[in-house]
Amino acid sequence: MCDRILEKLAILADAAKYDVSCSSSGSDRKNNNQGLGNGHKSGICHAYTADGRCVSLLKILLTNHCIYNCAYCVSRSSNDIKRAAFTVQEVVDLTIQFYRRNYIEGLFLSSGIFRDPDYTMERLVRIAKKLRTEHRFNGYIHLKAIPGASESLLREAGLYADRLSINVEMPTEQSLQLLAPEKKRTDMLHPMKYLSNEITQYQHDKKIFKKTPLFAPAGQSTQMVIGATPENDMQILFMSHYFYQKMQLKRVYYSGYIPISYDNRLPAIGTPVPMIREHRLYQADWLMRFYGFGVEEIVNPDYPLLDMDIDPKLSWALRNLHLFPVDINKADLSLLLRVPGIGVSSAQKIVAARRFHTLHYEHLKKIGISFSTARYFITTKADGFRERDLTPMQIKQQLLTIQRSKYRPNFSPQLQLF
Amino acid sequence: MQLLVYDGSFAGILCAVFDVFEYKFKEVRLVLANTQSGLLFGREHTVITDETKAARVFTGLSKRISARALTQLRLAYLSEQADIAGILVHYMQYAFTSPTSVETDFSHPAVLSVAQVARKVNREKHRMEAFIRFQLTTDQIYYAVIEPDFNVLPVIANHFKERFADQDWLIYDARRKYGLHYNRQELTVATITFEGPVQAKNSSAVYDASETLYQELWRRYFNKTNIEARKNTRLHIRHMPLRYWKYLVEKQPVRS
């Protein structure tokens, strides 16, 4: 019995690890029932894997049996691998026992499609329901919504889960058709739309009725695989923009493709994971979500690709030097946020502090901005000094020189890429 | 230079501040009772720790600085850094003599030190909330041993109390030789005497029969979720410093 469960866990954790979402934030479910656990608004990472990613949830598949054959997926039906499936009770026990020992913040449950979407979804929901009602569990639960599952099951899932996600996997319909011909994009978008409406409704009701039952309080997320197919950054980011705007998604995750198959539609085994591109996409994503950037400012038909050697905010600033320098003592918050080297909290501190004093460069350094970067883009009446009349190329060269000398010892293998 | 001999408690520090104003001391240095600190330099005054006096100072303080700054003082105190008592007294002296709130005046050495030290302690608080690993004993108590650099047990207690409301647990600080016990109702301070060294590892006499299985499952899970193609040891160690590994289940060797 013990050996079998150890083996199942090994198989079903191994298959689930390619899903990059692991966040346990965004829900502060309270332990009001003297039960087990609570949510932590910003999440807690309990461990870190040897690749440096955080482990916050027990992330497993209910089963890696699948009736579909998506080329990019280890669980695809044509792949010759060991198969396993947990019972409902096994997943519940693992979650509770790991949680009680403080290994995890909760459960992230995904699954291959077993028999049909509803049959699979129904089991996922049963696990969440059992945790919440029988075990009075208030920790984090993230359920994968299975494309094609019925609305009544999706609704039930929302009542027990903190977050729901449906992975679109491929940034465009064409790629999906190429690599997962049995799947339809509408099967993913339709439930996403349904959940989006339900979540919006819940947030609306919550404002009016205090006792509204929770419905996926941490919202919805999705994942796109990057680098398996030829989409450019513009296509990817426009897709994300659509998800944020039209579907009110909380997060879009970008998963650099890890070659796992000899299928000739896909990059060969041994092709490096596009880690830097993935990183730049996350940076661009931040600009959209927290810095007030429109997607077309970051990428557009003239600039369809993100720069790999500098971050997207710096890249934008260098293309728009005519908007700079920004006067630190006058510019409004939204403009300060656009200065390379100034983050959200520094921008807020600047706005707060300048009500008391006229700010000098020395103040800015103390506030914690990255002055070596920001200096090219700011001015203060108080200091005469600023870098003048440099071309975008010159600024870029100077900044790259600083960065390289700073990071060279650590990043030498990555830098060889440039 | 006026030497103040105090008992090492937070209340003792508050009372030292009381005495500073009472006796109009100017330059002060705090020394712990029972230590031979150079009496060469100045006169010596013994601070009597008195809860009422301490409460008065604390109330006064809370009118001058924010709740957030009060928390910082407490965190800084828990650092147990050798010179922290003196820094706290200087901070409070400054707070009481300044007409405006001083907590963000980072040009003042005591204010800056408190902020820096509190940050370090706070970081370890978060790490302990993440890295504590409970083991279920035969008496059905979830038991964890920690050895934090700072004395963070008092500031993590509430987190665990709220989270694990329906289980008995005990977190033991092996470095400071005390623990906190929660019995589903209240928290109590526990001092335990062990025969021989404190054991972090599993010994079947003490631990529940399920314990070995779940530790093994967790280790298995931890190892399986790593993606070899993305290995990054430097990042791994930065997030999970080596000094904590001793008590981390997932960092113990896999049983064959």
Ligand code: SF4
């Ligand atoms: S449906 Fe999901 S689990 Fe099945 S092969 Fe496709 S991606 Fe993999």
